[in-house]
Amino acid sequence: MEKLITKLKDVIQGNVFSEKEFREFYSVDSSSYKLIPKVIVIPKNEKDVINTIKIAKKMKTSVTVRGAGTGLVGSALNTGIILDLKNFDSIRLNNSHAIVGTGAIKGMLDKKLAKEKKFFPPNPSIGSFCSVGGMLGNNSSGSRSLKYGSVIDNVEEITFIDGNGKKITLPKNNKISNNLIKITESIDCKKFPNVTKNSSGYRADKIKTIKDSHKIIIGSEGTLGIILSAKLKILSNPKKRILFVVEYDSITKAATNCIEINKTNPSAIEFVDKTTFDQINCKFEKQSKCLLFVEYDENIKTSEKLLKKLITGKIVKKLQTEKEISKWWRYRDSSLHYSLKSIKKEKRIPHLIEDAAVPLKYFPKLFEILNKINKKYKTKSIVYGHAGNGNVHVRLISDRKNLGIIKKMATEYFDDIIKLGGTITAEHGDGLARSEFIKKQYGTANYQIFRKIKNYFDPANVLNPGKIITSKSTIIQNLENF
Ligand SMILES: Cc1cc2nc3c(=O)[nH]c(=O)nc-3n(C[C@H](O)[C@H](O)[C@H](O)COP(=O)(O)OP(=O)(O)OC[C@H]3O[C@@H](n4cnc5c(N)ncnc54)[C@H](O)[C@@H]3O)c2cc1C
Numbered sequence: 339m340e341k342l343i344t345k346l347k348d349v350i351q352g353n354v355f356s357e358k359e360f361r362e363f364y365s366v367d368s369s370s371y372k373l374i375p376k377v378i379v380i381p382k383n384e385k386d387v388i389n390t391i392k393i394a395k396k397m398k399t400s401v402t403v404r405g406a407g408t409g410l411v412g413s414a415l416n417t418g419i420i421l422d423l424k425n426f427d428s429i430r431l432n433n434s435h436a437i438v439g440t441g442a443i444k445g446m447l448d449k450k451l452a453k454e455k456k457f458f459p460p461n462p463s464i465g466s467f468c469s470v471g472g473m474l475g476n477n478s479s480g481s482r483s484l485k486y487g488s489v490i491d492n493v494e495e496i497t498f499i500d501g502n503g504k505k506i507t508l509p510k511n512n513k514i515s516n517n518l519i520k521i522t523e524s525i526d527c528k529k530f531p532n533v534t535k536n537s538s539g540y541r542a543d544k545i546k547t548i549k550d551s552h553k554i555i556i557g558s559e560g561t562l563g564i565i566l567s568a569k570l571k572i573l574s575n576p577k578k579r580i581l582f583v584v585e586y587d588s589i590t591k592a593a594t595n596c597i598e599i600n601k602t603n604p605s606a607i608e609f610v611d612k613t614t615f616d617q618i619n620c621k622f623e624k625q626s627k628c629l630l631f632v633e634y635d636e637n638i639k640t641s642e643k644l645l646k647k648l649i650t651g652k653i654v655k656k657l658q659t660e661k662e663i664s665k666w667w668r669y670r671d672s673s674l675h676y677s678l679k680s681i682k683k684e685k686r687i688p689h690l691i692e693d694a695a696v697p698l699k700y701f702p703k704l705f706e707i708l709n710k711i712n713k714k715y716k717t718k719s720i721v722y723g724h725a726g727n728g729n730v731h732v733r734l735i736s737d738r739k740n741l742g743i744i745k746k747m748a749t750e751y752f753d754d755i756i757k758l759g760g761t762i763t764a765e766h767g768d769g770l771a772r773s774e775f776i777k778k779q780y781g782t783a784n785y786q787i788f789r790k791i792k793n794y795f796d797p798a799n800v801l802n803p804g805k806i807i808t809s810k811s812t813i814i815q816n817l818e819n820f
Pocket residue numbers: 367368402403404405406407408409410413414423440441461462463464467468469470471472473474475476477478479480481558559560561563564565566674675765766802
């Protein structure tokens with residue numbers, strides 16, 4: 339380790355830290371995992387990134403890039419070198435694009451965009467705290483992804499350093515784009531989940547033409563390249579928004595109603611259960627079980643009429659000012675916080691099955707699957723999420739701390755999700771929790787193509803090893819305090 343640190347310190351123009359406090363700080367993120375790295379590099383420029391990869395390769399260690407560390411499945415944790423791109427935080431805007439350094443924090447981007455009355459559509463509930471790099475790394479999304487798509491649908495160009503230390507811009511680089519098309523041409527898209535959001539594996543299904551080649555890097559969790567900058571699509575703020583809060587006396591009723599509501603072109607349909615709405619200062623019916631947040635940002639009058647015709651719950655709020663709308667979205671965005679607050683520490687189960695999605699027509703079935711798990715394993719669950727995308731976040735509550743059972747539970751849950759054409763992760767990524775299930779998700783032949791993609795960009799397996807491509811089971815390894 340001393341040799342590695344000396345080599346890095348000799349060459350890197352930015353900072354190199356190996357003190358215990360730094361290694362501890364970078365050993366955790368917002369997941370339940372902990373992995374202590376050897377050393378942290380905060381590069382000053384792209385030469386530092388290239389040199390770090392070259393040294394890691396020579397010294398047979400790894401490089402894992404980290405954004406703001408808000409990831410929920412340990413994707414940014416590893417035991418080698420951690421690369422923090424906080425100095426790569428430039429933001430340049432023109433009318434339809436933002437050219438952004440990946441160390442930029444989303445809140446800074448949002449502030450700059452707001453001044454120009456623009457926005458970048460994917461809006462994770464973590465709000466301003468995540469980095470653009472982390473959003474690209476996980477293919478993040480949020481409430482408005484229902485209408486505007488995930489990160490992968492909103493990026494035009496990416497510049498990154500691959501596992502050989504080579505700087506590449508896609509889709510500009512024709513040779514690499516063509517090679518990628520060849521590697522992915524036999525991908526079996528029928529084995530991909532039939533959902534509107536998916537952050538599992540490599541998104542080879544999105545590579546239709548050369549123009550799409552950059553999309554393979556999005557959602558690759560730092561395993562194919564260290565992204566330095568990206569050209570993001572930006573949009574003008576809608577003239578008006580309207581948000582309806584609808585209460586239901588049955589979760590099945592709400593889940594079934596989502597299918598119809600989705601046909602009215604809302605910008606968001608979000609779901610929260612009692613744990614969240616108990617925290618809201620508003621009177622709900624005694625028998626209420628859940629709420630849907632339904633937002634429109636165009637054709638407001640027509641949409642309201644349509645919604646009122648098909649709604650099976652009761653509208654409790656119709657919000658029309660930006661101030662009120664933001665206030666209510668903050669309640670929804672705080673669901674993770676409310677859920678953790680309501681579960682005693684000793685009853686929390688690490689969030690490992692927290693992000694599945696199914697085709698919307700099967701949305702009510704997802705709750706059946708969850709009920710089956712709860713019944714079998716004597717667990718309870720708190721649920722909230724991006725209902726319009728058939729995507730729910732689950733917090734399990736249990737007295738038991740049996741790791742084997744957690745793995746069994748996850749395996750059974752994912753089996754049922756995959757049977758319905760769903761994804762094991764719609765937005766948080768695979769990380770340490772789900773990488774071992776990717777082969778199950780996509781089938782052996784597609785997984786072999788994923789291996790070829792990894793080998794093409796990172797033949798020495800230097801970049802974030804153990805994530806996405808792995809033969810190890812990590813779901814119940816290295817769980818902190820469990
Ligand atoms: C309360 C809460 C709410 C959340 N809500 C949402 C939500 O609604 N939607 C959603 O999608 N996610 C959500 N998340 C998960 C997470 O916040 C997002 O996925 C976020 O975009 C991760 O960003 P980060 O900067 O923290 O990334 P990190 O956790 O630091 O890293 C995530 C991954 O990206 C990779 N990465 C980071 N930078 C780069 C780079 N420059 N090049 C290549 N790879 C890179 C890392 O290696 C890692 O694999 C939530 C998390 C919390 C705690």
